Amino acid sequence: MLPRPGVPSAVEELTLDPPAAGEIRVRMLASGVCHSDLHVRDGEWQRPGPVVMGHEGAGVVEALGPGVDAATTGLEPGRLVALAWVVPCGACRSCRAGRSWECPDSPSFRHGRDAAGRTRARRADGTDVLAYLSIGTMADAQVVPAAAAIPMPAGTPPAVAALIGCCVATGVGAVTKTAAVPAGASVAVIGLGGVGLSAVMGARLVDAGRIVAVDRVAAKLDLAAELGATDLVLAGPDPVVTADAIRTATDGGPDFAVEAIGRPATVELALEVLPVGGTAVLVGMTPQGERAGFDVYRFVDGGRRIVGSNYGSAVAAVDFPRYAALHLEGRLPVERLIDRRIGLDDVEGAFDRLRRGEGLRSIVTF
Numbered sequence: 467m468l469p470r471p472g473v474p475s476a477v478e479e480l481t482l483d484p485p486a487a488g489e490i491r492v493r494m495l496a497s498g499v500c501h502s503d504l505h506v507r508d509g510e511w512q513r514p515g516p517v518v519m520g521h522e523g524a525g526v527v528e529a530l531g532p533g534v535d536a537a538t539t540g541l542e543p544g545r546l547v548a549l550a551w552v553v554p555c556g557a558c559r560s561c562r563a564g565r566s567w568e569c570p571d572s573p574s575f576r577h578g579r580d581a582a583g584r585t586r587a588r589r590a591d592g593t594d595v596l597a598y599l600s601i602g603t604m605a606d607a608q609v610v611p612a613a614a615a616i617p618m619p620a621g622t623p624p625a626v627a628a629l630i631g632c633c634v635a636t637g638v639g640a641v642t643k644t645a646a647v648p649a650g651a652s653v654a655v656i657g658l659g660g661v662g663l664s665a666v667m668g669a670r671l672v673d674a675g676r677i678v679a680v681d682r683v684a685a686k687l688d689l690a691a692e693l694g695a696t697d698l699v700l701a702g703p704d705p706v707v708t709a710d711a712i713r714t715a716t717d718g719g720p721d722f723a724v725e726a727i728g729r730p731a732t733v734e735l736a737l738e739v740l741p742v743g744g745t746a747v748l749v750g751m752t753p754q755g756e757r758a759g760f761d762v763y764r765f766v767d768g769g770r771r772i773v774g775s776n777y778g779s780a781v782a783a784v785d786f787p788r789y790a791a792l793h794l795e796g797r798l799p800v801e802r803l804i805d806r807r808i809g810l811d812d813v814e815g816a817f818d819r820l821r822r823g824e825g826l827r828s829i830v831t832f
């Protein structure tokens with residue numbers, strides 16, 4: 467539980483109300499530690515607290531609130547579900563246009579407060595405790611909107627289902643859905659955490675041509691090669707050298723440059739390496755308020771494009787089971803992203819490792 471952004475999280479015993487109408491109770495099995503949790507933990511994004519962190523989780527359905535019909539939703543008790551961090555509001559301009567992943571009015575952004583302002587979780591002293599993105603997956607159990615719970619195919623490992631809930635949907639979707647990279651096109655992926663490595667897997671899935679993996683940690687490059695990267699670039703202190711290496715691997719620049727870190731300098735690198743007609747796909751999220759710059763003349767004259775990709779343009783109910791099926795067919799080796807399994811009491815340690823760019827996905831198991 468995070469008392470508020472910018473301070474350490476701690477394990478705490480909370481009480482949890484039963485699910486209300488349209489909600490279910492989930493017993494959590496696995497929760498990934500994503501860099502977006504770290505942005506909140508470090509106070510880089512303004513978010514309310516106290517809050518149960520975590521937005522990359524999977525568990526089993528334990529109880530259904532009033533009005534949730536197991537037969538029509540597939541949410542029968544015992545069923546494995548992956549949790550989605552955007553439940554579309556259904557009414558806004560984006561939802562009406564069929565782009566629910568960018569819904570700005572999602573009830574998920576109330577972080578577990580219902581329309582009456584009540585939360586389901588409480589501290590011993592009665593204080594309301596929020597659930598991050600209304601799923602707060604770093605908890606033994608959680609009450610979530612039924613619409614956030616996506617039934618997964620039989621045999622999906624819970625940790626894989628958890629990662630499908632954020633980094634896989636985000637990275638695979640950025641390449642296959644947001645950018646819709648065609649077969650044979652060249653892709654550079656800058657930053658090889660859970661999100662970037664998923665983008666590498668996505669590029670492989672669509673039969674991209676050259677797939678250039680870029681990171682400042684050599685071990686990440688090795689794994690990227692095993693997941694399908696054709697060229698590896700170890701980013702050093704000089705971005706000019708890194709840019710040259712990416713251009714050399716892609717006949718003058720990649721058709722698509724995916725930024726999966728969230729730093730102005732690497733956003734600028736993604737724009738800088740684009741050839742004429744190339745597209746930068748921005749997936750990494752900076753601290754709020756940061757800006758990046760580019761040479762406008764060159765950008766416009768070369769017909770280049772910048773695309774922001776939120777949640778890999780995921781429609782969770784359709785895409786999550788599809789990614790799980792690809793995993794079960796051996797075409798999306800999500801388990802390779804898992805570095806270590808930890809208890810809730812090591813979440814701060816996992817944040818430290820993420821800060822240092824060390825290791826891959828830590829999975830909290832319960």
Ligand SMILES: NC(=O)c1ccc[n+]([C@@H]2O[C@H](COP(=O)([O-])OP(=O)(O)OC[C@H]3O[C@@H](n4cnc5c(N)ncnc54)[C@H](O)[C@@H]3O)[C@@H](O)[C@H]2O)c1
Nearest residue numbers: 501502657658659660661681682727728750751776777823
């Ligand atoms: N757009 C979305 O919907 C969405 C969803 C999830 C996460 N994110 C964001 O994506 C980003 C990546 O998330 P993650 O969990 O994979 O993070 P991560 O920390 O696991 O991975 C970041 C990687 O970037 C590398 N890196 C850092 N600085 C670098 C540099 N200067 N040059 C080269 N490599 C560098 C690190 O070594 C690490 O491998 C975060 O900003 C996160 O908030 C966005």
Ligand SMILES: [Zn+2]
Nearest residue numbers: 500502632633
């Ligand atoms: Zn995430």
Ligand SMILES: [Zn+2]
Nearest residue numbers: 555558561569
């Ligand atoms: Zn909406």
